[in-house]
Every structure is written in structure tokens, then in C-alpha cells.
Amino acid sequence: MKRILLLSLFLAVGAGFMACNPEETKEETRPNIIFIMSDDHAYQAISAYGHGLNETPNIDRIANEGAIFHRATVTNSICAPSRAVMLTGKHSFINGKVDNIQPFDWNQDNFPKLLQANGYQTAMIGKIHMDGLPQGFDFSMVLPGQGHYYNPDFLINGEKKRIEGYCTDIITDAALNWLKNDRKEDEPFLLLYHQKAPHRNWKPAQKYLTLYDDVTFDPPANFFDDYEGRGTAAKTQEMEIDGHARWGHDFKFQFDPTNGDTTWLVNQLKRLNPEQLADWLAAYEPKNKAMREANLSGKELALWKYNRYIKDYLRTIKSVDDGVGELLDYLKETGLDENTIVVYTSDQGFYLGEHGWFDKRFMYEESFRTPLLMKYPKEIKAGSSFDQLVQNLDFAPTFLDYAGVDIPEEIQGESFRDVVSGKTDEFRDAVYYTYYEYPAEHMVKRHYGVSTKRYKLIHFYYDIDEWELYDLEKDPMEMQSVYDNPAYADVQKMMHEKLEEVRKKYGDSDELNKHYLDAYLEHRAKRNR
Incomplete structure (x- = not known):
């Protein structure tokens, strides 16, 4: 803190000198970029979007101090392909990562590589869900594959290490540590701060295991959808909360209440240490026992399943929101917030019971749309709201635009910098999926x-x-x-x-x-x- 205050004083006193030194001025005013991405965070579960489902006061701060986008979408609603589009600014069929199975070619250009080559310090911390050592980063600390909520393994610059604790908190702590201790204060930086949560199977932190226990959530109006009026695809999917979600993996039962069989959860819980396991069992076993004794069926059972799903989902988001608050507080305390672009988004949207579903994949709105909130005090008016058709395809050119780096011709996205700054209302009239x-x-x-x-x-x-x-x-x-x-x-x-x-x-x-x-x-x- 003392070093930062002294640096600020020096810059204020030397403003006249700096004005005579264009190169130094250019370097000093290049914005820092913090790109926060969660996994499967539905826009319906961010209170700034007004759905009344939960409260996300820290994520909302980004919208309150900057802008919220209401029609942001993805080009391919599944984890790894969406992230490949985000990095490259190219559609899946161009960058080659069309699904979670095909390999991703890290040798192709991505926007962190271009920023790194133009004087930015770069770090990726959290989830990327693509094999291979991430390229374009001075420091990387990523989860292998999906990663674990409790006591996860990380690949730290390629070396595997298990870290005790809750994944969301670990990722936040690592991001803050990099900002505080590892970056150089005289160079602009790019930080990709990417959470695993709220990805399936929605394991909450110990402190939030009983959050919402006193609440009963009403499902969306079309929760009991019969899929009339649509074609084969909607009728034959396998992502219904009441029908396809699993007793162990999703509903947190060690033993299937319908037949007593051991579920996957038993093996998953072996990862927890004794204290974590004790808290887990104390939170879930009484609720599971009460559910079995209630002998629910039909719509009552479906509504119980919905509530178990949505509560766990929202519990994991509470930890994500806490982490965003810690990061925003640090930026404010150090004065970095004035020259730092902060973006919050998800790799895609998610179904929170709409059509009876969980998961994503469809081009229907809840998975096609993604949350997007952004602040940058120097250019974005606080409380701004936009409905332009921006996509995850546009992150790469937008960040390059802010950094003053030439946007390669092969990038297919468009910078929305002039839109979010209020300079223009014009943008594309259609998006492709x-x-x-x-x-x-x-x-x-x-x-x-x-x-x-x-x-x-x-x-x-x-x-x-x-x-x-x-x-x-x-x-x-x-x-x-x-x-x-x-x-x-x-x-x-x-x-x-x-x-x-x-x-x-x-x-x-x-x-x-x-x-x-x-x-x-x-x-x-x-x-x-």
C-alpha cells in the first residue's frame, strides 16, 4: 500500500513532465483488465437482472458502477468451446474446438498472447477446461478438466499440486495473491479469474451448506413443460430435473432412496477431510432423512427435486459473489479501480428449471444468453444498460481495442468498446450459433x-x-x-x-x-x- 501511495504522489507531481513524454503517458494509461468468468452462471441468478431469485450484491456492483448487457449471448453453449471462442475471437468451426472432446490448438493466436507480446503481464487462474499448457500467460494456475469443489488439484505452470480448501475460495485467494505480490506495478496487466462454480454438481462451501434451508423456491412457470409446440429435440433431451438428474451426483444422497443402492456420492465424499465431511453429513443427512420419510411422489417429488437443485446451485454462487467482492474491495483500496476494466460473465447461460431442465446446450434463450456486466470508470457511465447483440466472440477484439493492440483480420468478433462507452448505438443485427x-x-x-x-x-x-x-x-x-x-x-x-x-x-x-x-x-x- 505504501509503495502504491508514493507512486500515486509521484505521478501527480510529475504530471507536467509526463505530458511531455508520450510513450510513458501511453504506457501509464493503458488499462488493466480483469476478466471474471464463472461456469454455467445463469443470468436469472444475478440479482442485477431483476429475477428476484437470489442476491448477488458484489456482482451487482459491477453493473451499478458500470454497465449491464441484456442480450449478450454465446456462439456455442458448452464449456470448452465457449472458452475457446472467448480466447480466440473465432467461431468454434474456425478455431477447431467445436465440442468438449476435440482437442484445442493452443498454438493459434489468442488475445492474451497478443497482449503479452505488447507489454501486458498476463495470468490465468481457475478453470479453462482445455487440455495442454495454457499459452499466452506469464502465470497459470488452472484446474485439470472440470476440477473438484473440495481440496482440488491445480496445474501451476504445468505442475500438479493439490490444495486443501474450497475451490472457489482458493481461486479467489490465488487471484488476489497474484495481484498483490506477483505482478509488476509499473506494467499493465491482464488477469483471467475464472471460477468452477456454479458448474454441476453444485457442492456448496462448508459455511453455506444450510443457506436457503428456510426458503421454498417456486419453479419457473413452464417447469412442467410437455414440449408441445416444439419439435423432436425438446422432447428427446435428457436434462430434466425430474427424470434425468441423479440421486447421488445431483441430489446429494449417499444411497438411492428408491432402492437403497450406493451412489457415486459415496466415492466423491472420500475427497473431503474429516472436518469437511462432518459438516457435510450434518447438513444433508437430516434433510435427506426427512425427504425419505415424507414419501413424496408425482409433482410433490418433482418440486422437492427442483428445490434441492436450485438451493445447491445458488449456494455455490454465494461463494462466487463473495470472491468478486474481495477483488473489487482490493481494487478500490489500492486505487487500481480507476484504470482497470472489470468484466463479469459466464461461459454460457443455464436452465434453472425452465422447461423442467438443468444444463445448457440448446439455442433457447436461457442457455444461449449469458450474463455480462462491465465497469471502467474512465469510459463507462455508471448504471448504463445495453441490449445490443454482443457475443463471447467479441471479448478478444474488445480487450485488444482497449489495450491499443491491432486486431488481427482473422478475428471474427467485433469490439463493443464504442457501444459501452455510449459513442454509438450501432452494432450487429443478428448473431450466429x-x-x-x-x-x-x-x-x-x-x-x-x-x-x-x-x-x-x-x-x-x-x-x-x-x-x-x-x-x-x-x-x-x-x-x-x-x-x-x-x-x-x-x-x-x-x-x-x-x-x-x-x-x-x-x-x-x-x-x-x-x-x-x-x-x-x-x-x-x-x-x-
């Missing part, structure tokens, strides 16, 4: 589509050939496709034309779909031999 991981977990059909602010056209393909069209203004919950509705004939034609336009713009094709399908099926066949 792809999803490839089928047949696989949750059995969501392969599809691609285009969305404008009002309409959305989706094509499900491979083992089916079906189209869906939604009027988001009249049907925001996407309960009825109007693809074959004669009243929407002109809209259907317009959206098909828009789809062809964006596919051509970004370089996608049916041939690429077949290429990635063949590679996926070959990989699955080898794995199952």
Missing part, C-alpha cells in the same frame, strides 16, 4: 441457428431435419414454434436469408458440419473400443 456434441450427455440434438433481437431460427440436423422459428417478443419463453404458421411466412423467408448471410460471413457450411461430425464419431468409437 452452433452446437455439435451429439450423441452425448443430455442428448441435445446438433443444431445451428440465427437470432435477431425479435426472431430466432434454428435448424436441428444429423439424425433429424427440423426447423423451429420463435417470435421472442410474443413468446419470450419459446413455447411455440411458428415455423409453419402462415402468418409468419415472410418472417421465415427473411430469417432463412439472414441465416445464409451469417453462415457465409463467418465461413460455416454443411461440409464443415459433416467434417466435425465424422471426427466426433471416430473419436467416440476409439474411446469405446
Whole structure:
């Protein structure tokens, strides 16, 4: 702190000298960037979005002191592909990471590499969910694969080490330690601070194991969806809370209440130390016993499952919000907040009971949309709100723009710096989406589509050939496709034309779909031999 105060005093006294030294001035004013990404954090579970589900006062601070985006989306709603798009600014079919199975080529350019080459200190701490040593970072401390909530392993610059504690807290502590002790104070920095939470299977921290025990949550209005009005894909998915979620892995039962069989949770709990395990059992076993004795069935059982799911999900978010608060407090205390861009987002959205679902993958709104909050006092007016169609494709060019680094031609995203600063309202009029991981977990059909602010056209393909069209203004919950509705004939034609336009713009094709399908099926066949 003393060093930072002295540096601030020196800069104030020497302002006239600095003005005569353009290179030094340029370096001093280049913004720091802290990019916070959680995993599967639904916008519905951030109180700044106004859904009333939970309170996230620290994440909300970013919106209150800066901006909130209401129509931010992803190009591919699944973990690793979304992160590859974020890093490269290129669609999945261009950067090669179309699903969680195909390898990611770290040798291609990414925005941290470009910032690093232009004088930025770079660090990645937390989850990236891609194999290989992350490139573009002076320091990396990442979870291998999905990672564990309790006593997780980390790859610290490639070396594996287990750290005792709760994953969310460990990642926050490591990020703060890097900021306080490892970065150089005279150089701009990029910090990717990426949480595992609230990814499945939603294990809360010890201190939050009983949070919301006194609350009963009402499910979304379409929780008991019968999927009429939509096609095969919605009817045949395997991600229903009441039907596909697992007694052990998801609902935290050591023994299946329907037949007494041992569940996966028994092995998972072996990772906990004695104190952690004692707190866990004290929190869950009485609640599980009460549920068994209640002998629930039908809708009552479905609502119990929803509440067990949503409470654990929100409990993990409470720790994420705490960590954001610690980081924002540090920036404020040190004066770094004035010249630091802070972004909060998720790798995609998530279903919190809408259509009866958990998980993501579909181009339907809850998984297609992602939270995006951003602050930068020098350019972003506090309390700003935007509905432009920004995507995770746009992070790379936006950060490069702020840093004064040339944006390579192969980057497909667009900088939204002028939008968030209020200089322009103009941005793209449509966004493109792809999803490839089928047949696989949750059995969501392969599809691609285009969305404008009002309409959305989706094509499900491979083992089916079906189209869906939604009027988001009249049907925001996407309960009825109007693809074959004669009243929407002109809209259907317009959206098909828009789809062809964006596919051509970004370089996608049916041939690429077949290429990635063949590679996926070959990989699955080898794995199952």
C-alpha cells in the first residue's frame, strides 16, 4: 500500500513532465483488465437482472458502477468451446474446438498472447477446461478438466499440486495473491479469474451448506413443460430435473432412496477431510432423512427435486459473489479501480428449471444468453444498460481495442468498446450459433441457428431435419414454434436469408458440419473400443 501511495504522489507531481513524454503517458494509461468468468452462471441468478431469485450484491456492483448487457449471448453453449471462442475471437468451426472432446490448438493466436507480446503481464487462474499448457500467460494456475469443489488439484505452470480448501475460495485467494505480490506495478496487466462454480454438481462451501434451508423456491412457470409446440429435440433431451438428474451426483444422497443402492456420492465424499465431511453429513443427512420419510411422489417429488437443485446451485454462487467482492474491495483500496476494466460473465447461460431442465446446450434463450456486466470508470457511465447483440466472440477484439493492440483480420468478433462507452448505438443485427456434441450427455440434438433481437431460427440436423422459428417478443419463453404458421411466412423467408448471410460471413457450411461430425464419431468409437 505504501509503495502504491508514493507512486500515486509521484505521478501527480510529475504530471507536467509526463505530458511531455508520450510513450510513458501511453504506457501509464493503458488499462488493466480483469476478466471474471464463472461456469454455467445463469443470468436469472444475478440479482442485477431483476429475477428476484437470489442476491448477488458484489456482482451487482459491477453493473451499478458500470454497465449491464441484456442480450449478450454465446456462439456455442458448452464449456470448452465457449472458452475457446472467448480466447480466440473465432467461431468454434474456425478455431477447431467445436465440442468438449476435440482437442484445442493452443498454438493459434489468442488475445492474451497478443497482449503479452505488447507489454501486458498476463495470468490465468481457475478453470479453462482445455487440455495442454495454457499459452499466452506469464502465470497459470488452472484446474485439470472440470476440477473438484473440495481440496482440488491445480496445474501451476504445468505442475500438479493439490490444495486443501474450497475451490472457489482458493481461486479467489490465488487471484488476489497474484495481484498483490506477483505482478509488476509499473506494467499493465491482464488477469483471467475464472471460477468452477456454479458448474454441476453444485457442492456448496462448508459455511453455506444450510443457506436457503428456510426458503421454498417456486419453479419457473413452464417447469412442467410437455414440449408441445416444439419439435423432436425438446422432447428427446435428457436434462430434466425430474427424470434425468441423479440421486447421488445431483441430489446429494449417499444411497438411492428408491432402492437403497450406493451412489457415486459415496466415492466423491472420500475427497473431503474429516472436518469437511462432518459438516457435510450434518447438513444433508437430516434433510435427506426427512425427504425419505415424507414419501413424496408425482409433482410433490418433482418440486422437492427442483428445490434441492436450485438451493445447491445458488449456494455455490454465494461463494462466487463473495470472491468478486474481495477483488473489487482490493481494487478500490489500492486505487487500481480507476484504470482497470472489470468484466463479469459466464461461459454460457443455464436452465434453472425452465422447461423442467438443468444444463445448457440448446439455442433457447436461457442457455444461449449469458450474463455480462462491465465497469471502467474512465469510459463507462455508471448504471448504463445495453441490449445490443454482443457475443463471447467479441471479448478478444474488445480487450485488444482497449489495450491499443491491432486486431488481427482473422478475428471474427467485433469490439463493443464504442457501444459501452455510449459513442454509438450501432452494432450487429443478428448473431450466429452452433452446437455439435451429439450423441452425448443430455442428448441435445446438433443444431445451428440465427437470432435477431425479435426472431430466432434454428435448424436441428444429423439424425433429424427440423426447423423451429420463435417470435421472442410474443413468446419470450419459446413455447411455440411458428415455423409453419402462415402468418409468419415472410418472417421465415427473411430469417432463412439472414441465416445464409451469417453462415457465409463467418465461413460455416454443411461440409464443415459433416467434417466435425465424422471426427466426433471416430473419436467416440476409439474411446469405446
